[in-house]
Amino acid sequence: MDVFIAEQSWLLTAIIFSPLAGVMLLWLPPYGDARGVRRSAMLYSLVTLGLTIYALYAFQQSAPQVSAGSPGFQLEQRASWLSLPGDDFKPAIDISYHVGIDGISIWLLVLTAMLMPLCIWGSFSAIRNREREYYSLLLLLQVGMLGVFCSMDLLLFYVFFEFTLIPLYFLIGIWGGPDRRRAANKFFIFTLSGSVLTLAGILYLAYYAYTDLGYITLNIQKLTELGQTGFISPGVQWWLFLAFAAGFAIKVPLFPVHTWLPLAHTEAPTAGSVILAGVLLKLGTYGFCRLSLPIFPAASRELAPVIATLAIIGIIYAALAAWVQRDVKKLVAYSSVSHLGFCMLGLFSMKVAGVNGAVIYMINHGLSTGALFLVIGFMYERYHTRSIDDIGGLAKKMPWMAFFLVFFTLSSIGLPGLNGFVGEFLVLLGTAISAGTSDMRPAGPLGFGYVIPAALGIILGAVYMLWMCQHVLFGPLKEPPNTPDTSTGLTTDLNKREISILVPLALACVCIGVYPKPLLNSFQVAIEQHILPLGTVYATDIEPSRGRYEIPIHREPARTQHVKHARIINNLPDVDSSAKIVVDTQRPTDAPYSFPMSQDTVITSAFDLVKTPGADHIE
């Protein structure tokens, strides 16, 4: 069994770099013709998908504690990368190639791996020049996205995060629409300038961690532990949160910095749009979820109203902006801005339900909006226009396209029974209960007041999306002259290839809509362990009195017993002895726990509240 696990540790690395191997194979002579290139690119992306599905299987199989090292993370692999030993004068540096997945990242991994073959398949007829470069860039983009979701080291995360810029820049800049140069540059400058600030934040965080730990590390879990135990002072958290948010908010995109997105979406080739909406925007929300919330809990709590307000402005503003668009693609692009606002709202409710909703919203948005961009792309290939003014009444002529457009529209606006509904419901639920303490977390920063404008956004979303469907599909038939263009071998309605691309997406939408439980359970474990750990004890709360320490623990009475691991360090950084404190559920809520200790012990962190039945004792 051990051997099996050890072999599996290569699995994530294989997944991340399999598209890269595909790129290299694509360029090896003998050069195939364009057809061969397309098919081999498709094949390589399917290999990645296969590996990812195997990872999903392995993830479900292996229990969290089997994976040595970090609790809750599985399929971990760790190799020293940029580390240096330290000495009396110089701090050691611990930066490693460290990958692993938890309940959130595995599904995002699956989403990425699933969208890529569909995108490649969808580009078969749309891309007719320089195909080898095009498919190489798509596969490279996949490397970056997969890497972000697997990274457990902040520097590695950042490298992959930034790397996604380069292929998409070229995809938009070379294969985009008429205004592609401007779109590519705007996209590049926006995202790069934000992430420079993030880099500055990362470096400062490393330095700050060094002042606590005595060595420089960018291990995300280590940093999470520091953040959760209050070793990062609220003032510092505040600035670091802003630095990280600068990079992530632009990627999401949050309201005032969203302007690059509609342009980039409109100009990008179809596959670029699908990937951009489906996965790349999630890098921003994933960053908030994986880094900002756990590492800077105090700052997140403090700044959540600001973020939530921006998110709501974004929801409403983008919905109104979408309504007046004449370009169908731009309309969907604005709807993306609006939807990602919901995601942010859910995340910053800081409730398990809200975050759960936000994460499933990420998946849903990837599926539905990705599919919408595909449908619009197929339509564009036939009519060479996306303007609502030029086309209309296509339902009779193209029943299949009409079916899928309506289907994904309904999924996107959150029809109960389809996937969108689950996410929206949980996000609004989380926002509404945010101020309460029903999930054992401290009272969240949001409240019912945020739900009402957000619900308005949902209604607006339904209005503009259905309005678009009505104009494009129903009413009198309206087509530009000489269309539909079937010169490239397309049929008037969607052909079999195009239908087969959309069917898996539609199936996924239905499955999630009807039975979201596996996903939600998987997310829940990850959220409870990594994003909003239970019973956070702030080290600042520990009175520095000798001999006896008192830790106030926030908890709800009449729940299962919780064991508190307090990591105790005997003034030596390497000696690590754990003491367990069992929380007595019968005690009054606000009574602090106290436990004896020897004179020279110092508590550095108190972390990891796990559900374990046991007696009231101290180990």
Place this chain on the structure above:
Amino acid sequence: MTMWLAQSNAWAGIDVTRHLFLFSPMLTLVCTMLAVVACPIIVGRSAKTIGAVVVMGIIASFILAVRVAGEVAGGGISGLSTQPASGMLLVDNLSIAFQLILLIFMGGVTYLWWMGSSDSEENAPEFFILLLGSAVGMGLMVSTSNLLMIALAIETASLPSYAMVGFDKRDRRGAEASLKYLIFGAISAAIMLYGISLLYGLSGSLSVAIVAQHCIQSLASGHNLVITLVALMCLLSGIAFKISAFPFHFWCPDAFEGAKIEVTAWLSVASKSAALILLARLAMVFCAGVSAPEAIGMLSPLAWGIGIMAAITCTLGNFAAYKQTSAKRLLAYSSIAHAGYMLMAIAVFVHPHSDHGQEGMSALLTYIAIYMFMNLGAFGVVAMVVWDTGSDNLASFTGLLRRAPLLAVPMIICLMSLVGLPPFAGFIGKWWILVALGRLNDSLGWFLVITAVVNTLISLYYYMRIVVQMSLRDDGQPALSFPLGGMALVNICAIALFAMFGFAQPLKTTSEQFTRNIFDTTMAKTVVVDAAPAQPIESVQR
């Protein structure tokens, strides 16, 4: 023959066979030179034949260098002289590491030349004699801590370089470039020699270790202070000229632009990094001699001096590169900037707080190894564009991503690596230097870190300009025809850059191994008090 030498009285106490073996990589290059001289007489002047002979020589030398590397891993040797105390040559991990890098790079340059010029060039033997000659000079530069050998090695490296820059006799630009290179080189060499004569007079020895002791004494005591400073400045100017550090960088863009592209590639990496390692070794020996507390105080200004020189060099290189339209000239300025980054690593171990000079040294070695691949790749692509279009103007790169994707992609990778962007090795090179600087944790360290980061951002602009020119602009020029071998070469460089990024830790470990024993060597083997202690100038006047 060697047995006899070993037994004769004059060579008593020295294992000649072993010493010759240790020096064999460079001797092999010398033998290759002789073979190239003999080749036209025996088999003819065909460029292909000569190229094959040279490649064989390089391979033989490389194999020997690998074996020598195993031999000296436990500690180098300073020898090849009857007096161990004043060893003229030394062979240690560092020198062998550089020779290995040099030989790989020379293989790449030879290959490039072979593809580009072997059909048209009639003077192949002459070219390769010059190339091998300068390589031997560079190999010697890194394996000595003797002032005479330093002077000889620098001249041995320089003289063939002047000739190589002006190798095409019909090329006006080449003639002009070689004239400028020659004049700057001759002046700085003369000044350096004058400095060496003063240092000899001050210390009575040519061994850098002893010279360093005397210099530090006079710096600490104020005795002969001015002469010492002048002499050190003179010595430094000769080395700074080879590094093309500010204010001795003027020759670099002109010489690089006028020279043939293979020669430019050769000079940009080999001659600069040889001089950097030489300077590093001198700095190391100097710092090793410092023990008195009052003398340690002298190191701080020295470190600041080198640091400021590094900062100005890289800032200047980056700003001057901004408005260039010639790819060669742009890369010339970029190489000045990179010399600045590498100089920063030297400032690390001159620094009095840095008791682990090895960290800076291994950062430097890593950077040189990475820099070699970046520049070989970038110059390789430029070479192939020049061969096809006849111009190295940036306009000839327009739309290269469509015209020749298999050249444009490695070019993009090399350029991004030169910027220092992940996921390419240039990032790793900068990372280790910045880490070494940051761990000094004082004003000099942070000053240089900020300078380097700001410079990286500045350089992003002009490198990206080429990338944009290649990828997003297109004026419909026809597809580029290029030799397949050249394509393979630049792609190997690109893959190497990617691999070195991923395997950063093994790379660092290797370079640490190659710099591990140098401190022992220079101190234990050459810092031996001279049998006849030198007398100060005043006391010997009669």
Place this chain on the structure above:
Amino acid sequence: MEHIGLTHYLVVAAVLFCCGIFTMTTKRNAIGILIGVELVLNSTGINLVAFDRYMGPGRLDGQVVAIFLIVLAAAETALAVGICINVYKNLSTVDVDAASQLRG
């Protein structure tokens, strides 16, 4: 009258060095500059031999270096003249100011 000592030689060498530097900086003719370089090299030679002579018996290093220096100077001059001839053939002058094709 004072005996001729090391200082005298050093002063002569320093004067020669300064003349060389002056020549290098003022001459526009490449040959002129190279003559300046030769002056500096010769001052170096004087220095080295003088140090050997006055710094105690049994010293040869300086003289050895001086001999190397002479060879070095000869090699450099040969190469320099070759390059100058080449420049003259191409540009019809060896004035360094005329060599202005490469700039920027």
